[in-house]
Structure formats: structure tokens, C-alpha cells
Amino acid sequence: MRGIAAARLALLIVLFAVLFLYFSLNVPNFLGAYNIYSVVQDGVIIGILGIGESLVIISGGGGIDLSLGSMLGLSGMILGITNIEWGMNIWLAVAACLLTGLLLGCVNGLLVSLVRIPPLIVTLATYYGYAAIALQLTTTRPLPDATQPNLPQSFPTDFITIGNGNMQDIAWLSWFPKINGEGIPFQVFFVFLPLTIITAFVLRRTVGGRYLYGVGVNALAARFSAINVWGVRFWSYAAAGLFAGIAAVVQTALSASATPNVGEGLNLQAITIAVLGGVSITGGEGTVPGVILSTLIVIFLYNGLGLQLGNDAGVWQPFALGILLIGSVVLNEWVRRRLSVS
Amino acid sequence: MDKTPNAKRRTQNAKRGIEWRSVLARREAIVLLILFAGSVIFNFTHHSYLTTGNIVSILSNVSVVAIVSIGMTMVIVTGGIDVSVGSMLALCMLMSAKTMVAGGGLLTALLVSLGVGLFAGLINGTIVAFGRIHPIIVTLGTLNIIRAVHIQILGPQWITPPPAAHHLALGAFIGWPIPWWLTVLLGVLFSLFLTRRPLGRHVYAIGGNTEAARLAGVNVLGVIIFVYAMTGMLVGLAAVIQLGQSGTVQPNAGLGLELQAIAATVIGGTSILGGKGTVAGAVLGALLVEAVHNALITVGNLGLIEGLIIGMLILIAVGVDVIQNRRAIRI
Numbered sequence: 278m279r280g281i282a283a284a285r286l287a288l289l290i291v292l293f294a295v296l297f298l299y300f301s302l303n304v305p306n307f308l309g310a311y312n313i314y315s316v317v318q319d320g321v322i323i324g325i326l327g328i329g330e331s332l333v334i335i336s337g338g339g340g341i342d343l344s345l346g347s348m349l350g351l352s353g354m355i356l357g358i359t360n361i362e363w364g365m366n367i368w369l370a371v372a373a374c375l376l377t378g379l380l381l382g383c384v385n386g387l388l389v390s391l392v393r394i395p396p397l398i399v400t401l402a403t404y405y406g407y408a409a410i411a412l413q414l415t416t417t418r419p420l421p422d423a424t425q426p427n428l429p430q431s432f433p434t435d436f437i438t439i440g441n442g443n444m445q446d447i448a449w450l451s452w453f454p455k456i457n458g459e460g461i462p463f464q465v466f467f468v469f470l471p472l473t474i475i476t477a478f479v480l481r482r483t484v485g486g487r488y489l490y491g492v493g494v495n496a497l498a499a500r501f502s503a504i505n506v507w508g509v510r511f512w513s514y515a516a517a518g519l520f521a522g523i524a525a526v527v528q529t530a531l532s533a534s535a536t537p538n539v540g541e542g543l544n545l546q547a548i549t550i551a552v553l554g555g556v557s558i559t560g561g562e563g564t565v566p567g568v569i570l571s572t573l574i575v576i577f578l579y580n581g582l583g584l585q586l587g588n589d590a591g592v593w594q595p596f597a598l599g600i601l602l603i604g605s606v607v608l609n610e611w612v613r614r615r616l617s618v619s
Numbered sequence: 620m621d622k623t624p625n626a627k628r629r630t631q632n633a634k635r636g637i638e639w640r641s642v643l644a645r646r647e648a649i650v651l652l653i654l655f656a657g658s659v660i661f662n663f664t665h666h667s668y669l670t671t672g673n674i675v676s677i678l679s680n681v682s683v684v685a686i687v688s689i690g691m692t693m694v695i696v697t698g699g700i701d702v703s704v705g706s707m708l709a710l711c712m713l714m715s716a717k718t719m720v721a722g723g724g725l726l727t728a729l730l731v732s733l734g735v736g737l738f739a740g741l742i743n744g745t746i747v748a749f750g751r752i753h754p755i756i757v758t759l760g761t762l763n764i765i766r767a768v769h770i771q772i773l774g775p776q777w778i779t780p781p782p783a784a785h786h787l788a789l790g791a792f793i794g795w796p797i798p799w800w801l802t803v804l805l806g807v808l809f810s811l812f813l814t815r816r817p818l819g820r821h822v823y824a825i826g827g828n829t830e831a832a833r834l835a836g837v838n839v840l841g842v843i844i845f846v847y848a849m850t851g852m853l854v855g856l857a858a859v860i861q862l863g864q865s866g867t868v869q870p871n872a873g874l875g876l877e878l879q880a881i882a883a884t885v886i887g888g889t890s891i892l893g894g895k896g897t898v899a900g901a902v903l904g905a906l907l908v909e910a911v912h913n914a915l916i917t918v919g920n921l922g923l924i925e926g927l928i929i930g931m932l933i934l935i936a937v938g939v940d941v942i943q944n945r946r947a948i949r950i
Contacts, residue, residue: 341755388934395891397700397755398937402930405878409926416923545759558753592770599763606752 280616282564285555288608289570296574300581307584310457318440318462318531320576321469322349322524324569326543327550328476329520331568333396334551336513337493337560343400344385345547346540347407348521352377353528354411357420357535361429367436374529375522381407382518389514390507396514404544411537419536432533439463440530464527472523477565489513493561549598550575553605575601646888646940650903654910665917675796677906677913679789679864682798683708685905686857687876688883689809690850692901695884696813696826697846698893699747699754704854704880706765707739708873711858713769716868719780725859728783733855739765740851744844762877770870778868788863798860802902805853810898822846826893882929883908886936907932 300307326345333342356374359365365373381403388399415422421430431437438446443460444467445451453461480486491499492509500506521540529535554571556563578597583590662669687704694701715732723731739761746757790797813819821842824832833839862868887904889896911928915921 388938392938392941394934394937394941398885398891398933401878401881402933404930405926405933406930409924409928409930413923413927545763548756548759552756558756589771592767595763596767599760599767602763603746603750603752603757603760606756607750610751 281562281613282555282567284612284616285609286564286567286570288612289554289567289574293570293574293577296578296581300577300585304581304584307581310459312580312584314459314462316576316580317465320572321462321464322528322531323543323546323550323576324469324572325472325520325524325527326547327554327568327572328473328565329517329524330547330551331554331556331563331565332476332489332513332520333517334548334556334558335489335493335560335563336510337496338396338510340389340396340493340510340513340560341400341548341558342385342396342514342517343544343548344381344404344407345517345521346543347404347411348378348381348518349525349528349540349543350537351381351407351411351414352522353525353535353539354414354420354537356525356529358414360432361420361422361535364429367433371436371526374525375519378522378525379515379519382515382521383511385518386511386514390511393507408538408541415537417537419534421534432530437530437533439468440527440532464531468523468527472520473565473569480565485509485512490561495561545602546575546598549602549605552609553601555609557609558606571605646936647897647900647903650887650900650907654903654907657914658910661914661917665914668914668917673913673917675791675794677909678799679796680913681905681909682796682802683857683861683864684876684879684883684909685802685902686805686853686860687850688880688887688901688905689805689898690846690853691880691884692887692889692896692898693809693813693822693846694754694850695881695889695891696822696893696896697843698826698829699843699846700881700891701743701758701847701850702755702877702881703739703743703758703762703765704850705873705876706762706769707736707851707854708858708861708876709868709871710739710765710769710772711735711855712862712872713773713778713868715784715859716778716780716862717772719783720778723783725783725787729856729859732858733852736851736853736855736858737848738851740848740854741844743851744847747847748840748843769872773868773870777870779866780862780868782863782866784859784863786863788860798864801856801860805856806898806902813898818842818845823894826895828894879905879908879929882933886932888936888940890940891937904936 306312326349330342330345333340352374355377356370359373360367360370385396385399385403388394388403389396418424420428421432422428423430440463442463443455444463444465445453445455445460446463478486480489488499488504488509491502491504492506496506499509528539532539550571551563551568552558553574554563554568556568575598578601579594582594582597586593658669667673687708691701691704711732714735715728718728718731743754743758743761746752746761747754750757787797792800813822821832821837824835824837825839825842829839858873861873865872883905884896884901885891885904886907887897887900887902889900908929911932912925915925915928
């Protein structure tokens with residue numbers, strides 16, 4: 278186990294280094310401070326989803342969550358509606374958004390663990406359903422809505438800072454050095470970093486985290502050890518929903534608008550990131566550092582291809598993602614076989 | 620004479636005709652019942668629903684999804700899944716449209732489309748069978764790769780080929796649309812194939828218990844490649860029908876088809892765990908999904924929540940199945 282995880286991490290580091298080096302040498306603006314800054318800024322959203330997806334896949338039993346993007350879209354719309362249409366305080370609206378994400382995740386979790394419908398089917402259905410509700414809420418219009426002049430035309434500035442500010446904007450952190458004039462994005466330092474540290478801690482050092490791996494590796498053995506298998510799985514789906522809610526807050530703040538279909542393309546990316554990061558699709562395997570590294574690989578690959586190919590990038594980015602997805606699973610299997618032989 | 624209550628009940632059941640009960644308990648019968656009852660009830664408020672014209676249009680529109688879900692049924696019965704059918708449909712449509720633009724007739728275009736579908740399906744099947752990778756990962760990957768190839772070949776211009784497939788897609792034969800005749804024909808053929816031919820039985824055997832099937836001498840890898848390749852061919856046929864119906868090839872052609880096909884399949888009673896399911900169920904499931912779609916359009920302003928309703932249909936269908944077979948599902 279340990280050996281596989283270490284080999285995986287080393288492989289990811291090499292892959293990231295090669296990619297980064299290739300694009301730095303071949304694409305003129307790739308290494309610019311502004312480019313790196315904005316890639317990281319965007320990357321937080323998909324990174325959060327990738328970690329939520331990993332929790333679900335680790336829980337085993339065919340665990341997979343196809344509805345993350347839809348949950349992101351729907352909880353973002355709740356944020357927009359409560360704040361812009363109902364005039365609720367923005368931080369209450371953020372709380373409502375997080376709660377919505379958690380609730381949607383709980384619905385997935387209940388259907389999986391209580392009714393025992395296979396996760397692929399549950400999240401396929403809710404992928405449809407949540408996206409439909411998000412579209413229906415405002416009949417596809419984004420919020421703030423320019424066609425409704427009597428409503429506020431923007432979110433409060435404090436809130437927008439979550440997506441567009443720098444960590445150095447906070448007075449007591451302003452001493453932190455800037456790199457080429459660009460600070461560290463607010464959401465990286467105050468959202469992504471704490472979230473990954475907490476998740477890594479929970480997975481490695483708490484009983485609940487160890488239960489999650491135990492359930493994923495061998496559900497029957499876990500049950501005979503008096504672990505509540507379906508309870509653990511329920512919480513992994515609930516957590517994924519909460520993570521989608523958090524990602525929705527960041528996304529809404531970043532684009533300064535709540536858009537119903539914003540999560541459409543994110544499901545596949547989240548699964549790719551989890552699998553590339555070494556999360557075994559059969560459950561019980563995967564680490565937070567691996568997922569962070571694979572997030573970096575995916576976002577810089579997307580960005581590098583975008584800069585290099587210009588208008589054609591829209592074609593080759595999904596192509597590369599597909600190759601990466603299949604390639605990473607083949608690689609996973611290969612590494613596993615090699616190590617189990619020796 | 621045995622007077623225990625159980626035996627009594629048993630004799631009573633035998634008198635009432637227990638066969639009817641087992642027929643009515645089948646998923647196909649339930650879907651058919653919901654379809655009929657729902658349409659009749661809906662027709663009370665919207666009288667245009669059960670007119671000949673509307674029924675013909677439902678039958679014509681359902682064909683693409685129904686034909687694809689015949690293939691999807693076989694794939695899911697083996698315990699797999701194919702989410703790349705939407706992208707495959709787009710690429711097949713594009714290549715057959717290119718053939719028509721180059722002057723090819725319907726038959727040439729159809730052969731090209733079948734060939735492209737077969738090729739894509741063979742790739743899916745080969746990676747699933749030999750790579751020992753979970754089918755959803757493989758086909759999620761090929762979904763993107765094939766879509767990229769499609770958009771790259773298509774370029775910025777939409778293609779509007781000469782209407783060679785017009786008659787096949789929109790024509791009628793004895794009152795029914797030709798695509799629906801094709802669907803029924805394929806449904807019967809594949810039903811017979813799956814229930815009567817050794818290879819068809821092997822499809823179920825693999826889904827029921829792969830290891831047992833292998834030990835019994837079933838060529839597991841071969842059968843898996845076969846079902847994905849067959850699905851590719853069916854997508855190729857559906858693509859020509861779709862091309863005839865829509866007239867153009869767009870970058871987002873076939874988007875979301877995989878979800879419709881999976882919905883139709885599981886609503887029709889195919890177990891996502893493999894080993895169980897019928898082609899007839901899948902075709903009826905596709906009809907139910909299309910009827911709901913059509914009804915929502917008839918009502919108007921509800922089109923946006925179609926996804927919610929299809930999602931709930933999927934959950935109810937599978938939920939009933941799961942609750943009935945609680946004991947079969949282990950931890």
C-alpha cells in the first residue's frame with residue numbers, strides 16, 4: 278500500500294515537472310506571473326470538487342459521484358437567489374449555499390446507503406435532477422440579472438473578494454511577499470489550503486478517516502469489525518455535497534455571478550483528477566497530496582494547451598483529458614501489478 | 620387432505636391463474652401500463668396528445684434513443700456501461716454526412732456510419748476487456764476523445780448534406796414511421812438473439828457471474844468486445860436516422876444521448892449490476908421517456924424540469940428493483 282502510494286506520488290511529480298517544463302519552454306506567456314496566478318485562481322474550484330469526488334470513490338462499493346457539477350450549479354443559484362432576489366445578508370446566503378450542498382449530498386447518500394441503489398444510477402439521476410432544478414429556479418437566467426433593474430446588480434464587494442482578492446489584502450498578512458507583483462489568491466490560502474489540510478488530517482489521523490479506507494478496501498471485513506459500512510458511505514456523499522457547496526461559493530465569487538449551468542463540464546474533470554491522483558476506482562485507495570498534484574497537472578495542462586493552440590484548444594483539451602483519464606488508470610494498474618510482484 | 624393455511628392459499632392461487640400475476644409483475648408490463656394509463660389520463664387535459672399525428676411523431680422521435688438503448692442493454696447486462704454513445708453518434712453522423720456531400724448514396728453513407736460505429740465500439744470493447752479498467756472510466760475517456768475528433772473534423776462550419784437519408788428517417792410504411800419499423804425489427808431480432816443463441820446467453824452469463832462463465836468455457840473477453848462493438852454498430856444506424864431527421868451536423872450533436880439511453884434501459888428493468896434485462900424493456904423504457912418529453916412540451920414552460928422527472932423515473936425504477944431484490948445485494 279505505502280509503496281504504491283509513494284511510487285504514485287513520485288510519478289505525478291515527474292509528470293507535472295515534465296508538463297510544466299514543456300509549456301514553459303514552448304509557450305511564451307505560460308510562465309508569466311499573471312497567467313500562473315489566474316490558473317491557480319480557477320483551479321481551486323475543480324480542486325475542491327476533485328477532493329470531494331475522491332472521498333466518494335474511496336468509500337468503495339462502486340462509489341462515484343456524477344452529480345458534483347450539478348450540485349455546484351444548484352447551490353450557487355441558492356446563494357444568488359437568497360442574496361439578490363430575497364435581499365438576505367450575504368454571509369447568511371453563503372451559509373444557505375453550503376447547507377444546500379450538504380443537503381443535496383445527503384440525498385445522494387441516503388439513496389445510496391438506505392435504499393441501496395447503485396451510486397452510478399443515483400448520481401446519474403440527481404445529475405439530471407439537480408441541474409434541472411437549477412435551470413428552473415430562474416428559468417436559466419444568471420443572477421445578478423441585468424434584465425431586472427429593480428434587483429441589486431452585483432454581489433457585495435466583501436464577497437467578491439473571496440474569488441478575486443489576494444491573501445495580502447488582509448491587513449495582518451500584508452507583509453507576505455508578492456511574486457512578480459502577484460499575490461496569493463484569497464481562495465487558495467483561505468479555502469483550498471485549510472480544506473485540504475483538514476481532509477488530509479481526517480483521512481490519516483482520525484478514526485472516521487481510517488474507517489473510510491477500511492470500508493473501501495473490504496466492506497465485509499469492515500462490517501465484521503463492527504464498522505457501520507453504510508453510515509460511513511453516507512457521510513462520504515454528504516461531504517462531497519458540502520465540498521460542492523464550498524466550490525459554489527468560490528465559483529460565484531470568482532465570476533461575480535450565479536449561473537445555473539456553470540458546473541456542466543466539471544463532473545468529468547473531477548473524476549479524472551481523482552483517478553489520476555491515485556484514487557482507485559474500486560475504493561479504499563487514494564491520498565490528498567496525490568489529488569492536489571493531479572489537480573495541478575490538469576489545470577496547467579488545460580491552460581498550456583489553451584495558450585499554445587488558441588482557438589483549437591477547445592477541441593484538444595477534452596481530448597487530452599480523455600487520454601489522461603484512461604492513461605492514468607492503465608498506469609495505476611501497471612504500478613500495482615509491478616509492486617505486488619516484487 | 621392437507622389443511623394448512625399455506626396449502627389452501629396455494630390451491631386458491633392456482634385457481635385464479637398465477638401466470639397472470641407473474642406476467643403483471645414483469646417490468647415490461649408495468650412500464651406499458653404506466654405508458655397507457657399516463658397517456659390516457661394526460662389526454663383528458665390535453666386533447667391533442669393522443670392524436671394520430673402526435674403518436675406518430677413520438678414513435679418517430681423515439682427511434683434513435685430506442686435503437687441505441689438496445690445496444691446499451693447488452694452492455695449493461697454484461698455488467699458494463701457505455702457513456703460514449705453520444706459522441707459516437709456525433710462522429711457517425713459527421714462521417715455519413717461527409718459521404719453524402721461527396722456524392723455517396725444512402726447505402727454508402729449507412730455503411731460508412733456502421734463502420735465508424737463498429738471501429739469506435741471495438742476500441743471501447745478492447746480497452747475494457749484487455750485493460751481490465753472499469754467501463755465507466757474507459758467510456759468517459761473515449762466520450763471526450765471521440766467528441767474532440769468530431770469537432771476537429773467538423774471545423775467551424777455546420778454540415779448540411781443532401782437529403783439522402785430523408786426517406787429512411789421521415790418516411791412512413793403502413794401508417795408507422797420507417798424508423799419505428801426498424802426499431803421494432805431490431806428489437807425482435809436482438810430479443811431472439813439474446814434469448815435463443817448461445818452467444819446471447821453468454822452475454823447474460825457474464826453479467827450474472829463472470830468467473831463462473833469463464834470457468835464454464837465462455838470466451839469472456841470476446842463477448843465483452845462483441846457487445847461494445849455491436850453497440851457501436853447500432854449507434855451507427857441510429858446516426859443515419861438522426862441525420863435524416865435533423866438535417867444538419869452540429870458540434871453538440873448527440874449530447875446527452877448516453878443519459879437518455881441509460882435511463883431507457885434501467886427504466887425497462889435492466890439491472891445495473893448485470894445479468895438481468897430485456898431488449899423489449901429498453902424499447903418500452905425509451906418510449907416512456909419520449910412520451911414524458913412530449914407531454915412536457917405539450918404543457919409548455921415545463922421543459923426545464925424534464926431532467927428532474929427523468930431522474931426520478933430512473934430512481935423509482937431502480938429503487939423498486941433494488942427493494943424487491945434486497946437479499947441479492949450484499950454489502
